[in-house]
Amino acid sequence: MSLTVDALSFRYPTHQALANVSFALPKHSVTALIGPNGAGKSTLMRCIAGLLRPSNGAVRINDVEVAAAPREAHKRLGFLEDNFGLYDALTVKQCLIYAAKSRGVADENVTLRVTEVATQLEISAKLDARVGELSRGQRQRVAIGQSIVHSPELLVLDEPASGLDPEARSSLAGLFRRLSASGMTLLVSSHILTELEEYSTHMLALRDGRVVDFRPIHATSARASDDRRERVLDLRLHTAWPNMESTLATLGARFEANASAANHWSLTADLTDAEQAALLHKLVLAGAPLIGFDERRKTLSQTYQSTIDRTQDAAGSQA
């Protein structure tokens, strides 16, 4: 695992920001950190970056415990805060050189790394421009460039797309996919779920400082060793079949079936490919007049909403 968070708690003087948060990010994954305002996303990221010291628990980046060896951890980490700052009076090149040298890139490799990062971020043409003269999107790229110039294993980005226009956001999504493909593990927080969906492989949902859901989402299927994911299956029947509900009930308790029409069913289930094949096979054997099915991708927004609904239902039933 690239990042392991174990029973992490953090308390501000006035309130508990994180309570017993645990998860582990697989290497090369891109995890969308989502949750409402005040859920503890930024606090979690700052604890991971070693900028806040947790009240309890531990954060490990590739087996380096952040609280015990923060400086060692910082070598493996790039962190972009939501309110990041840049040296406006310096040129982009100077900013990247400073970042590279101050983060331990060997002198002989600095020029090469600056060129590589500038190319990767598509800001080569702006290397001699002063940072203060750049657009918001270009500044964002320079800030990301500073965070990755030392080739970290883990990149943590807090609201990287806030304030960007759609074109810049799309470009940023492409950048994150390239970074992930180059072997980096990313943890990205954002309120714009459609944007996260473009490049995320996992979803980590926080609410009131607690993890309410952590799972792979559809984009992971190509990479995850386990192909289990939440699937929405649209089933079309030749005619209405009265035994459908009772048959589904016998096939397991984890189904959420909603009949949208008498001969059209929609199932939501947490399945592997093999389990999905077995399910369809059993339905046919039971006599379901199946004429077609389709796996409908569940959007990140839908996944998140169903998580929130479940959480609220659980809270309601407890109350």
Place this chain on the structure above:
Amino acid sequence: MIMKNPEFVRNLWLQISPVRLIAAVGVLAVVVAVVLVSVSAPNDPWEFLINLADTALLVALLIWGGATASATVRDELRGNTWNQQRMSGLSPWQLTWGKLFGGTAYVWWIAFWLILLWGIASLAVNKSAGLVMHIATWIAGAIGVHALAMIAALGFRSADGSRVQETSTVAWALPLIVLSQVFGSLLRDSETSILWYGRDFSPASIGLLLALPFMLWAVIGAYRSIREEMQEAMMPWALPACLLTFGFLLGGFGAEGASGSLVLRGLVFSLLLTTLLTWLTYLAEPHSFSSLWDGLSEIRADRTRVAMQQISSSTTLLLFLLVLAALCVVLTVTMQATPYQGGRDSLVGAIAEAAPWIYLWLMIVAIRDFLVAHVLQRIGKTSRRAMGAFVVYLGIMYVAVPLALGGVFGQHAVKWWLPMSSENEVSGAAALVGPLLTLGVVIALCFRFFGRRNGAETPKEN
């Protein structure tokens, strides 16, 4: 080697440009030319230039330089780049001197020309005696002020740590600059030599003697503040080392045969006592100032341990310590002064007459007890137990032992509390033996129990 420090180089990029370099020299050249042309008497232009350079150095090096040094930290906080620096691979020392000298590079460029002007003008009117000492004192004092400005910018921050409380920073730095100027002028105007450990020193040498440890400790303080920010482990060795340095310095003035103005000595001791008590807070861990309210909030949130850890950095406690120290000095002095007539004038005179041993004794005892509190915090299973143990310690040291020795108002109690008082026949040096021995034990305990910190138990924002 110098240019290998990325922080220094970055500050040079920001501070230095050909236009700025030439502009500073150009303006200075014009001023000198105007003075040389317009002042007609033979020596007057040079005297004028000496005064001009002196005043300009005060403004440039101390005031502007202090503000610039403070800005090297303040701008990082304001521009949200400080966390990136904290997460960088720079060593704390690289970051410290990179900011200290890189951030003030332009100020030093101007100071270089002013010092050159001062030197040439002094040589022109045959006032070269002590010139090198004066210049060295200026440089050491300025570096010290710049380092203190950095410490203050790091120490006086808003509750979330993102903004510098500029009013507090200025309020803290200004009296120091004023005091140093008053003290400097006293030294400059002094006609007689000053005895230090029985040897004659010129006022200029004494100025340098005081400025050098000031610079040393201010730079160490800045380094330790930045090191704390970068979350590197630290031992609390600075307090005893600082005490030894200033104890050695003060001891020279208090040694047998010392002479000189009583008022001057009083000023020296007051300044050093205040500085020491301030550093006692700054160099302790954690170093960031906190308010009494912060501590109460922590206790309400059932985090008494954190509150206890912040005690040494509480501004309220610092003020309390200063008042307490002042009261102790007044009490001790009034008991020692012979004859003490009562009234304000007599009190001022008595303060000046106080033996240096009293100040040393108070400092040693205060620092010893402070370290005891830290050790108890470290070894206590809970902060409440640690706090309780500290109260017991204070009770034993300051109530039980004196009572056992013969009652609060008895001769033994006075000996215990104020060993250098006139009630005693114990000499100053002998009276220091007890506190020094106990301080040594406490320092040994510190090394045993503090170990290498990782600060993981301090759940506060850095």
